[in-house]
Amino acid sequence: MAKVKVKSLTKRYGAVTALDGVTLDAESGELISLLGPSGCGKSTTLRCVAGFLSPDSGDISVNDQSIVSTPSNRRDFGVVFQNYALFPHMTVAQNVGYGLLFRKIPKSEHGPRIENALRMVRLTGLADRLPKALSGGQQQRVALARALVIEPRLLLLDEPLANLDARLRDEVRWLIREVQQQSGTTAFYVTHDQAEAMAISDKVAVMKSGKVAQFATPRDIYQRPSERYVADFTGEANFLAARVLDASAGRFRIEVAGQTLDVPGVASLKAGDTAELLLRPESLSLDMDGASPRSLFTGVVSKAAFLGASQHCEISLGTGGVLKLAAPPNTSIAAGEQVGISVALEHAWLMPEVKP
Amino acid sequence: MTPVSEKRGRLARISFGALILLLYVFLLAPLAAIMLASFTGGELMRVPPQGLSLRWFVAFFQRQDLVDALLMSLRVALVTSVVTSIVGMMAALCSQALSRRLAVVFQISMTLPLLVPELLTSIGLLFFLYQIGLAKTFIGLQIGHILIAFPYAYVSIVAALRQIDPAMEEASGSLGATALDTFRRILLPLAAPGIVMGAVFAFITSFDLYTISLLLKPVGGNTLPLALFDFLTYEFRPTAAAAATLSILLSALGVALIQKIVGLQRAF
């Protein structure tokens, strides 16, 4: 059981700042995702935690003990690499048992432990194969078993699904979550796939050029993002420019597209601030009979595409701006139609405007 | 294509094929000539041989001076290949820890003995060994061979290490292995083909060196190429062909070994 804290981690390469004060913490048994586009610092953070890189400043602690100067081979962390990094000259069993060689574990226990780990990742009967005789998904399971067999204090996964095809990705993703929860291992998980991060994480850290933009639960990241960047990265989003008229305890009276609305939002906003209103497509619905009394906005359908389970629509508002939304599959929508849009205001979210 | 140009195309292909064949004959003729001549049953070193026999191989092994030279060459080559492999491995590990720009400089420095003509290296070493009192000694000759063969071992090992995914080392370290464990259990086995290839290259290079041996040879000692040169200047007999055939077979063994462990295409 390990509680992990990362505090103000900084790493520079010459003039480039790769990490700029990254702070995270994981309660025992939690899975924390580091989410962001390539170059945002998520892998660098993971490699610092693993001990492959040493940060210029900042601290990493496990159960309140700093490990920042502990070499990687004494950190007791299991690492799963993007390309698996299985030792090509060793069999599956030898790969999985490798970490046991360096621990005071009687030889007689190695066999059962290896077997157990392989059973955990549902990979039995292949113990004597060489890695190259396995499929990508199987290799990934071996890598996972190898990292878990040493009963690590922390499990680090670096884009573990990046090299798998879409179907396998789903399967292995659930396996990783299941095994992580079963063993109660704290885990850091690096990914650039927001769906993956939201699906399996207890908390997600969305990273942006070396900093943590937001660190919260998947639900908060999606529904209550700290800024436009986070909202954009976590899913389809509409933004409307707004102005705060009045603020009280996380609720705001705002002016947006010629209307005055009452919405929840980021607590730090004050009256007079310019802000952005986030409207997720699923909190919008079409009023087909033109504008109804419920409709908050009116506009013209500028694009409509049938996707099977839904229809993707873009509506140009009379007051300027475009709203994307998903309409039910069986209503008939055509470009050029005049429509009204209803908004579930409880699911709207007001964020400060961040200049890029 | 019209029939005329098709005909011309075929003619071009055939003449190109003939040219290539001729070039390969040119390339292999001297080696073939030696091997044929060494198996002659007659008295003269001639191709085609007069009858087949192994008598000149027997004659070679009855010449104490030539056998001594062969043994000395083998011994020097063996020491060279062991020393260059170890020093080369160490240097290759060092190059991995260097920044990219420094690594380029290091790489060029390490291959310097390959870039400086053997003649110049030999002359410099002759003076230097004389000044430190090692001229005309066995150890002086050995140093010269190690120096010239070193790049062959180094380059092979560096290439082998470069093939290894850096994540291998990280994976091993994260599982609790010390640097020494990782070297022994991961790097060494994975780089083994490259190391063996480098050792073979270094061995054969040393075995074949002439100029540096001429300048640095110890008093009373001769390597096989030196003995062979002298033999050829004074007695032009098939014994020399037998000696040369032995050295060709040794090289062929080396080529076969390299093919078996890494494949020729990757080696050259």
Place this chain on the structure above:
Amino acid sequence: MTDARKWQLLLGIPAVLLLFVFLIMPLAGMVEMSFRTAGSNAPYGDGFTAVHYARVLGDGFYMATLLRSLVTAAIVTLLCLIVSYPLAWHLSTARGGKALFLYACIASPLMTGVLVRNFGWMIVVAIDGPLNASLMGLGFISRPLRVMFTQGLVIMALVHVFIPFMVLPINNALRNINPALSEASLSLGASRLSTFFRVTLPLSFPGIQPGVILVFVLSVAAYVTPALLGGQMVNLMPTLIIRELTGTFAWPFGSTLAIVMSIATLSIVVAFSLLTARLMERVRA
């Protein structure tokens, strides 16, 4: 990118020492030696002088020998390139088992010593050897040719020795050319010949340049081949240098000859690199 492990740097020490002590220092020592006075009972004296350089540069015999060496090396390099290019091209188009066999044919001579290969030529070109026999058999000549101890034989043997050094880099360069480029050229209406001269040949230059430089440098300083196959009849710099060093023990003068030869070689290499720098720049990926 893993942070460098500083202790790994220490592993480079033996190699650096080996090269510094036994290569750099001796080469510097050779330069120093060339300024030593000649010794009476020792290979060199205690004083310093530039008289050897004056002697080498002022004496027509040495300058003529230097020129002969450079010209010979240039001829060897050119012939080697002409012979090696088709071999490299053929090798680069081969795949699988055939490629393997061809690699073995190219590599085997490389792996046998220069002396052994030169010795092979002695058998081939002997008066009663297979070359004369086949030439007479085909009716090209009526009396056997005397080839031994001629400049021609030395050149041929040197070309033979250096073929692998030329073939392998050119082969690598040719293999690195995107095959779509020559297909593009053909599709645009160029003949196979103009495709070769306008596309393939220039793009293979990254293999030609190092091959040419390597073969030229090695040819100038080649000792064994002229010594064995040229005998007393073919006088080139390396034979002259070795004679000074081991025959008359004139170390300072021998060093001077070696250094003058090296500087001349290096100048030519630098000039060649500069002349071809633009082409190289353009075709490098």
